[in-house]
Amino acid sequence: MNKVCQSVADAVSDIQDGNTLIVGGFGLCGIPEKSIEALQERGVNDLTVVSNNCGIDDFGLGLLLANKQIKKMVASYVGENKIFEQQFLSGELDVELTPQGTLAERIRAGGAGIPGFYTATGVGTPIADGKETKEFNGKTYLLEEGIVGDFALVKAWKADTLGNLTYRKTARNFNPLVAMAGKITIAEVEEIVEAGELNPEDIHTPGIYVQRVVKGMDYEKRIERLTVTNA
Amino acid sequence: MNKVCQSVADAVSDIQDGNTLIVGGFGLCGIPEKSIEALQERGVNDLTVVSNNCGIDDFGLGLLLANKQIKKMVASYVGENKIFEQQFLSGELDVELTPQGTLAERIRAGGAGIPGFYTATGVGTPIADGKETKEFNGKTYLLEEGIVGDFALVKAWKADTLGNLTYRKTARNFNPLVAMAGKITIAEVEEIVEAGELNPEDIHTPGIYVQRVVKGMDYEKRIERLTVTNA
């Protein structure tokens, strides 16, 4: 019943070859960087990874690509990643591109027990190929399916010992949805507090979705595009 | 561009006969009691009301029933309401019973641009009658449709002048979904603060969904079932 793991390595120790992982983050923001590193070290292979992006060559999910641990990637945007490009062109990597909003909703749907839903997004485009359509009020919509993962890897700001999570600023992004959609959800966080210390009205992910919580050390939080104004 | 209305009567002044209203609240908790009272005074008729419950005889949506302003009710639970019972039996009132989770999801879907989704809820029961079904992974699911209202009536705790809302405890319930699903969303609140005074990470309903905000006075917040322990 204790959800708090002693190390990130422990937290991801039963992820197996061939598993489907749903991974939070947008670009390099709010990614579970410690869980990814631990998976790189463990070396599990043939992973299907569902995540909006795929990191960059030397950070985030790019590390698992570089290690050839990913068999299939479901994402909305995979630009700016040379290794991805190589593996995609060589056919080593299978890629399913999904519009970002559809991807977010598919993950939420998976977590919410909804096997399919209709959206106007993508009608008449290549991503409609092979998908069922249906009319509602004279307009055509695509059927999109929910996604459930064997594991969900989440990065949050704070957790309590019951797995309740809060996120910081735009590091929230896909993480709350990803948390819903894992058969086992692993949340790595910057701080773990006692149950009752988070305001019940401000919890972004209720602990019911979270099976394991682990504190990550020394977050790098790399910035992809530093843009500033002069004071 | 100013979202703050001077009175509840002003806020609801353009609701018309025959409109569909989606109304927040669960039981008598978190209901937009002032907007309902204002509608009772204005006397618009033939309303279709979508709300989990229908108040009690002399409070909440029961007031509009007593006034015979409601033509059709979409709800999950309408017990404990004598006037409802009479009008339902006499055929004056049309009723569409929807499982509570399906109702919540239908309202969210309407607000999120999803015209339909599949759920296992209700398969093989009377509420499946006349509904399309579809199999996913060998299991049967029902197609349920999104709901959009001409107006959405929401009760929140605090609003800022941009319409950002926060709710208190279980008075949140359907309100954030209802806020999403109105062509015009009217939020009555206990307190209005300046933009920037609510923590951006703790806003439950972003102001983009809310067209009007109005401060209600003297909330009654009636308790339906007072249950206490002895100290």
Next chain:
Amino acid sequence: MKDARITIVKRAVQEIKDGMNVNLGIGMPTLVANEIPTDFNVLLQSENGLLGIGPYPIAGQEDADLINAGKETITTVPGSSFFDSAESFAMIRGGHIDLAILGGMEVAENGDLANWMIPGKVVKGMGGAMDLVAGAKRVVVIMDHVNKHGISKVKKMCTLPLTGKAVVHRLITDMAVFDFTDQGMVLVETASGVTVDEVKEKTEATFTVAKGL
């Protein structure tokens, strides 16, 4: 509480394991909450938007903004969280509730449940019951074995409109406990002082008897 209720509630609480997230239906299931061992970390979910229901408030400390799905004033426990109804049913529909304990009017030998309407009587609505039986990981129904006329509520087929088809995992009555398996309905326990033959006599449904009973 009547004896039958006590029997049922005491047996029902044994379904709850440490660490579970549990939804208790309105009525008799609500009484199960009081029997949960105090050293268990169990969170009770209320479908109106709370995980972590606490006891009823002390008189005078009730809060109109804090109620359970039965519209009763309640409190919260440390580590509770509030959320909206869509999130609440995402939990339920998505299989995140470990256990739902619900009342029943009729249960059939194939696991069908009827507990929301009686034709000819005024319909009150199904509330969240259909979602709970379709979505919870485990569905346990508790009810009297027979109605006030002595007629079995444990049926070959439900006569009342269904809440869900083949959704019940376990049925607990004042006489017995049944499981619903791929091999059909199985009697797995009898209440203290009740024989297997007595259960058979009072049960319309066809069932097998677990080894050793």
Next chain:
Amino acid sequence: MKDARITIVKRAVQEIKDGMNVNLGIGMPTLVANEIPTDFNVLLQSENGLLGIGPYPIAGQEDADLINAGKETITTVPGSSFFDSAESFAMIRGGHIDLAILGGMEVAENGDLANWMIPGKVVKGMGGAMDLVAGAKRVVVIMDHVNKHGISKVKKMCTLPLTGKAVVHRLITDMAVFDFTDQGMVLVETASGVTVDEVKEKTEATFTVAKGL
């Protein structure tokens, strides 16, 4: 900025009215933000989960947890809110974004838009573009009128894979502004110093000319 870009951006900002919630695409559309009148109450949405984007941070005050959809470090304005990606696209798909301004590779006379992939080149992905064009109340595309070879990007039919079918409400180029109506594509403005004939010459698409032009 090149002259063409300045022309386009200055014209594009006129699409933004006081009180709007606006999503600006990556690239040239992002530049529109700087031109919004400071007395306007306009909230900029970032599809990664923010309503109320502010300017770039002062050097040294950047926050890795606060970026826009282009992955640039940003700040927030008073009254901003953070939310998750599903909520963000509920706003977009549900028609709550008043205006989306996006870049384009090709726009066809029926309002089709292509802006996400070039066959034969490596696919980077559509990101949120398909959701934005399908969901925003009003979709304005901004792009150069012709490509670097002088070929019209305003087509009879798109040759590139579509981002959305009949989704563009208005197209703003360095030469002209077109609306897409039930009666087809209409030239509604020409840029300063550009004649209708020049537009016709540089445009593959068939269009009508608004009265008074």
